[in-house]
Amino acid sequence: MQYSRREEPFRYTFAEPLLGEFQVIRANGMDVESRYGLLKIMDLSFHGAKIRTGLNFRTKRNKVELMLHFRIVSQLFTIPGHIVYQIPDGAEFIYGLHLNTDHATRELLTQELKAYARLIG
Numbered sequence: 001m002q003y004s005r006r007e008e009p010f011r012y013t014f015a016e017p018l019l020g021e022f023q024v025i026r027a028n029g030m031d032v033e034s035r036y037g038l039l040k041i042m043d044l045s046f047h048g049a050k051i052r053t054g055l056n057f058r059t060k061r062n063k064v065e066l067m068l069h070f071r072i073v074s075q076l077f078t079i080p081g082h083i084v085y086q087i088p089d090g091a092e093f094i095y096g097l098h099l100n101t102d103h104a105t106r107e108l109l110t111q112e113l114k115a116y117a118r119l120i121g
Helices: 103-120
Strands: 011-027 037-045 048-053 064-071 076-089 092-099
Touching (some): 011 048, 011 103
Antiparallel strands (some): 011 064, 048 092, 064 076, 076 092
């Protein structure tokens, strides 16, 4: 496993980004129900993620909350979070997210990331 230190003691950085989807669930305090968009998860912790997508959320003007949908090995995760920062990267954007997870989700994340690390060797 590759770990990096940010504000949490545990963060897993994927050698190859993990594919998933997102939905916008709230924009500027208003509930919305968007179509699914594609994302790549670059790293993941219990309370945060760094993702890459082609969609520009214009976070300087907008407060955006997302629902992430992804599978690490066998468990499907559906985790809400909000965008903390946005960085342009060529034709795509990198976003830092704060995720809202509970204890059970954190336990499942730990199990799935351990299984993933065993699979990739």
